[in-house]
Amino acid sequence: MGRARLRAPLVVAVGAALVVAACGGATQTAKGPSGPISVGVIAPFTGSAAEFGKLLSAPCDVATRLINQAGGVLGHTFRCVPIDDTGDPADAVPNVTKALATTPNLDIVSGLESNTAATTVPLVNAAKIPFITTNGLVSFNKTTDKYFWRMTPAxxxxxxxxxxxxxxxxxxxxxxxxxxxxxxxxxxxxxxxxxxxxxxxxxxxxxxxxxxxxxxxxxxxxxxxxxxxxxxxxxxxxxxxxxxxxxxxxxxxxxxxxxxxxxxxxxxxxxxxxxxxxxxxxxxxxxxxxxxSTSGPAYTAYKDAMYADPRTHAIASVITAVGPPASDYDGINVFALAMLEANSISGAVYNAYIPRVVAGGAHAVVVHTFAQGKKELMAGHSIRYVGVIGPVTFNRYHNSAGxxxxxxxxxxxxxxxxxxxxxxxxxxxxx
Amino acid sequence: MHLLINAIGFGIASGAVIALGAVGFSVQFGISNVLNITYGALMTLAAYIGLALVDRGLSAWAALPVAAVVVGVVSVVFRRAVLEPLVQRGTRPFALVIVTVAAGIVLQYMIVAVAGPDSQSYGPQSGPTLHPVGMALTAGQIAIILLAAALMLALHLLLTRTQLGRAMRATASNRILARSCGIATERVSDVAWFCSGLLCGAAGVALAITVVSFDFTLGPVFLIPMIAAAVLGGIGQPYGAMLGGLVVGIASEVAGAYWSPGYKDVIAFVILIVMLLVRPRGLFGAVWSARRLLS
The missing domain is CATH 3.40.50.2300 (Response regulator)
Structure with a gap:
């Protein structure tokens, strides 16, 4: 009995400490003003579909390296954070939920393949983080998810x-x-x-x-x-x-x-x-x-970067031949440029600028890489990003199929x- | 009719692999009353030992007995080093199952750490297609059926014609009574675990030959139809597991031929549930119990 009495305040104290720690953690991690911007790659990194994870993390590795070489965005460098969805919708939910809650400056998400998209897309959308997805689910053809962007066909x-x-x-x-x-x-x-x-x-x-x-x-x-x-x-x-x-x-x-x-x-x-x-x-x-297209400046930059990076060199010949990884690469570039246009790394703010980056205006300068785009934006020009997968036209449901x-x-x-x-x-x- | 005969033939071929694994699983459960989920990972281990030997120039068929013996020894070590100390401390059966699940996952990821997560293969081992009794079976499938039959016969002879076999059955029936009769139950258990590990290893390599391409999930994926076969036959009953393996194999293939192939695995579980409702102790459970009472 005495022990129980002693335990009750202890539980309250520990609980309170945990709440305080959690709140403190949240204020420190979510959209923090300093530190690198995290690009989450939601893909299977373990289990029988782990091979797929390699294909979906490679474009992030390459895109973030090139963005960092170009000086990053608004004083931030970029880094990739693998988020293991294991290829299983049920396992994906706790892993993604945890990553969304604990990853500092998680402002872009990529990957989100078909096997788990039905459970992971709503989580990322609810977190108000713009995401580029490679999933092909037909149910997203007319999605109203605000932060959803897809540049590959259903x-x-x-x-x-x-x-x-x-x-x-x-x-x-x-x-x-x-x-x-x-x-x-x-x-x-x-x-x-x-x-x-x-x-x-x-x-x-x-x-x-x-x-x-x-x-x-x-x-x-x-x-x-x-x-x-x-x-x-x-x-x-x-x-x-x-x-x-x-x-x-x-x-x-x-x-x-x-x-x-x-x-x-x-x-x-x-x-x-x-x-x-x-x-x-x-x-x-x-x-x-x-x-x-397997020619042109965007593809050349993408291909060269894939072969140059020791993390992606071994799979460069395969990855530079297929669309979905290229769309992830383009998506990360587009989102980074949208951050520059919006002058904010907050997803809730820069999300609205994403269509502008790919559509451009009447006098927009066509750019094929992040570095080019950043240079033009810094010079005060409007831009139109035409990347590896070519011109992108998002419909009202944020889908663009080429x-x-x-x-x-x-x-x-x-x-x-x-x-x-x-x-x-x-x-x-x-x- | 042609489709049915072929489906039965394919079912026997699949069932032979399932039966190999299910009998070993059943022997292990019968002797120690432990539902050993590590069994799936041990099958995977056998497949990868086979792969290491094949990569060194041995044929898959020659690698099979070597891998089987190694897994037999690993099974005994696993029982002695992990399970037996827990049993001695009075660990509950449910906790033991969880330990075997955990050990299976650890072993699975040790295999990944060494061999990587990518698909592996011994290469095609099937040989020409033959047509026994109107069925289309490859030489490889026939070899696996014969291998399974030979191992089943050997196990049958061991259990029924040898002193050791009788000691194994006595230990399975009542360990305390067997010990009081002077049977060295620990040694008998070691032999039983070695035999079941041997069958587990043989099933692992036979499965890797059958499916052509495999990865570290090979055994655990296969564990479900195998347990279904063991339970169907009456878990702990080797002959039941043999029959259970054939029933699951044939039912799955016939369902695949005539119904939606996507649900071919489901049929095994439907049979299992119906069987447990109708005969809760499995196909052979009641028969064996009656024999035990009479003997």
Missing amino acids: DNANGVAFAIWAIHKGYRRAAIVFENNIGSEGNLPGVLAAMPKLGGTITDNVTIPADAVSYSSVVERVIATNPQVLIFSADPQTSATFLTEYKQLNNGVLPPIVTATDSLTPDFFNAVTKAVGTQYVTQDIYLVGSYF EFAANMFSADGSAHRVGIISSQEVSQLLG
């Missing part, structure tokens, strides 16, 4: 691009094989809508679980429909198992596959190459995703472009 548009490319290559009979995750299945409505309109036939449409012991019965079922091409999306292990069994059960013959540029990773390349051979991987896998490109693997695991699909054609088929 998954249903990607699905349409898959169908267009399959038909373009002369494959009219396609089987759809998607892993049952939110990113893969988001492509499905687009493929289903576009394929018949293009005169193609969907021979089978199957959803497969990840990491099963065997897919033989599914493979047998798909083979029975005699497809000319597989429109396919799955993680590296699942892809390797499925394609190996397809080849075995189809007398050594594998049809070409059309898949998303999400698979343009060393992990996918290595896993599938070991399973079905380099020849198939380099000659029969088409990776379709958002397009950007054109699409088809890529193929080279023998060293890097990628090269083999075709372009216009955004106009995709829009028409989406209806």
